[in-house]
Amino acid sequence: MVVGVGVVFLSVLAVFFIVRRRKRPQSDDDDELLGIDVRPYTFNYAELRTATEGFIPANKLGEGGFGPVYKGTLCDGRVIAVKQLSVASHQGKSQFVAEIATISAVQHRNLVKLYGCCYEGAQRILVYEYLENNSLDQALFGKESLDLDWSTRYDICLGVARGLAYLHEESRLRIIHRDVKASNILLDGNLIPKISDFGLAKLYDDKKTHISTRVAGTIGYLAPEYAIRGHLTEKTDVFAFGVVALEVVIGRPNSDSSLEEEKMYLLDWAWHLYENNHQLELVDSTLSKFNEEEVKRLIGVALLCTQTLPSSRPSMSRVVAMLCGDIEVSTVNSKPGYLTEWTFDDVTSFVSDDDTAEESSDYTSHYISSASLSNQDTTPPISGAQALLH
Incomplete structure (x- = not known):
């Protein structure tokens, strides 16, 4: 009985350390986001994938300097513009965090509103209000x-x-x-x-x-x-x-x-x-x-x-x-x-x-x-x- 409990305890402990080790590379990302004065809402990647119907070409609004922009609809009915940073983009993690901080710090009637971002794994995404009359x-x-x-x-x-x-x-x-x-x-x-x-x-x-x-x-x-x-x-x-x-x-x-x-x-x-x-x-x-x-x-x-x-x-x-x-x-x-x-x-x-x-x-x-x-x-x-x- 005691041996069985010991084995279970050691197994749980091993799983804990394995999970902790796997999550460790992303801790820097979290630390950087925590350092931002005004932290925007963080979207789940799956949520944005669903909103854009899997980022299909039909929902693509255009191609910006850092990657494509897609139209999407959230489950609450809000229509959004999803700026998905390209893997080939030279914009790194620190630049992305700085952009979030900058946009989040300013609010004005004549500035595009930032709804939030996605900072999940390799994904770097900004979510803006959608403006139907284009540029x-x-x-x-x-x-x-x-x-x-x-x-x-x-x-x-x-x-x-x-x-x-x-x-x-x-x-x-x-x-x-x-x-x-x-x-x-x-x-x-x-x-x-x-x-x-x-x-x-x-x-x-x-x-x-x-x-x-x-x-x-x-x-x-x-x-x-x-x-x-x-x-x-x-x-x-x-x-x-x-x-x-x-x-x-x-x-x-x-x-x-x-x-x-x-x-x-x-x-x-x-x-x-x-x-x-x-x-x-x-x-x-x-x-x-x-x-x-x-x-x-x-x-x-x-x-x-x-x-x-x-x-x-x-x-x-x-x-x-x-x-x-x-x-x-x-x-x-x-x-x-x-x-x-x-x-x-x-x-x-x-x-x-x-x-x-x-x-x-x-x-x-x-x-x-x-x-x-x-x-x-x-x-x-x-x-x-x-x-x-x-």
Whole structure:
């Protein structure tokens, strides 16, 4: 009897140590999650697999820089966007944890909401709210555009400005997005804009240098000081917002090689019309009516945002004030930044995932440096991560 009890006890003890040993490799993952100030809800992988019907191709929304995104429906009826990080992605555990922490720390009407994550075994998944009207670039110049009227377009720009102002100035963490572009702005059922893709977001401290060792972002939206020298501040996002605002006004990408030369590059064309007081000619020809005062205000703000010197660009909170009509839009006396620094080579866009690059389908252009950059050590960077649902 005693021998039997002893054998059972030793067997249970052996099983305990075997199970403990097998679980030990995952303890680091748990410790890292416990270190996050605001820990998001953790989904079970089986739950997400069921929600997406096994991640079938029919539910695939798109392919981002770090992996595919799928549409899913939870058992409580919520429709979700599931960002499944690719095994081939260079984004490691620490980067994934940092992304979770960043997104979880910010909440705003004009930012995509994070429902939670899955951190099970080798799985690295983020679960976002699903936004049924896709991205702004698709709404404006995609194959199935939404025919946005002027009032909606203006409200979208104002919403994006408010979201960026929150990230830069109001959030507990000061955040630079680094990849603001039309495909990273998603629209909900009421066409309210929400800024997505914080995978490239960087936190910074006023006491630390703003020089970035790796440029990440999308060519066509990159501020010159960042593209050339890697100098990163919130004014990098301000520049990109200016480009997006012009795209919203005209309803086309920031470059289009199919157009005549003077209209090919949006910043150049916008400046030409502004200089000659013909700003209204920039308005999308599909718009039958629009508010002339708002058009001029938005174009003026966009040209201020895309000035060469970061110090000449307004803060996003000032942009909001100008768009709301609370303060006057300053007169723009100089050309947007890229006109003297860069020329276009073609209309190819690339995506960079750390040290690798792959072709993407953005409506952006590849730049080559002009003679003014011949003495620079840095080469023109390739674009950063894709939109969350692009």
